[in-house]
Amino acid sequence: MDSEQPDSLDGWVPLREDLFPEPERHxxxxxxxxxxxxxxxxxxxxxxxxxxxRRERREAGDGGCSWAGVLSPAGFRGAHRQLAALWPALEPCFPPLPPELDAASGAGWGLGRGLWALLWPLLWPAPADPxxxxxxxxxxxxxxxxxLAxxxxxxxxxxxVLFPAPGDSADCEGLSEFRERTLRARLGQTATRLHQVLQDHGKANTMVALMKVYQEEDELYQExxxxxxxxxxYLLQPFRDMREVATS
Incomplete structure (x- = not known):
């Protein structure tokens, strides 16, 4: 029986030393x-x-090296939930955000920050801003x-998580935004149809045709x-909810 030679290179394929380098941490x-x-x-x-x-290569510009964006307090909490789900050890590291900041951002309501800022102190008094x-x-x-994240x-x-690609947000739509957009569209369509019917008054050349136009006009007015x-x-519902909570 031939003795084995553990130091023999027969049947081995040499690989480069840096074939699988560890990725550099940025x-x-x-x-x-x-x-x-x-x-x-x-x-x-x-x-x-x-x-x-870039500086070492003497390249001009800062593209791909910096990112910027804005996050509401609720958005920051949402980002934290995503990151903590990936790394649970991050959960206790997120600093608490004062509720006054949510009031300042007008979080969650679609009537505009100006109207929110006007009604918030009346319906839900809050401490002074930090x-x-x-x-x-x-x-x-x-x-x-x-x-740490x-x-x-x-x-x-x-x-x-912090700076999603521009196309990401366009692929999804919140339920409240969808409902508001749908209601606006239906309201606009009804107003357009009514305007068209009003223009048909002059086209009615018989009493029967005119009565038909009047009937359609009444139905569209009601709609x-x-x-x-x-x-x-729908637009008032958030403020009704706040008033109910504030007076309960």
Missing amino acids: QLRFLVAWNAAKGQFAVTCHDRTAQRR GDSALQELCRQLEHYLG AEGCGGATVRD LVTMATTFFQ
Whole structure:
């Protein structure tokens, strides 16, 4: 029996030493600031590793190295839920956001931030807004949190959650936005049909034809009033809910 030679290279295929290199971890720098005018957090992310490479290659521009966007307090909480689902250790790291910030952002209602800001103090009195120093400290905590999230979930994942591609949001529509858009469209269609019927008055050359136009006009008037009432009640419902909660 031939003795085996463990140091023989017969039948072996040499591989390059760097065939499966570990991916380089990019150093990300997050900046968070509170935008009082919009009632949202302004978030910026800089890829320090990519920026350093560009400088070494003497490339101009900063494309693909920085991202920016705005997030409401509710949006920040939603981003945290996604990231914590990927890395549960991140759950206790998210700083609590004061409820006053939700009031400032007009979260959840579609009647416009100006009307919300007008009615909120009357229907749901809230404490004064956090001071500048408290907001700055909160922003620093959020920056630290995002840095931890990038380490645990990966920088690309955090960027995708905070700064989704422009086409992503266009593929989906919220239920409230869909209902409001549908009601607006039906109201507009009814008004257009009524306008067309009113123009048919001059085209009716017999009493029978004119009576038919009047009947259709009455039906469209009733439909327009019903649609307008439904749409108005839909817009008022959030404020009715707030009043009920505030007075209960």
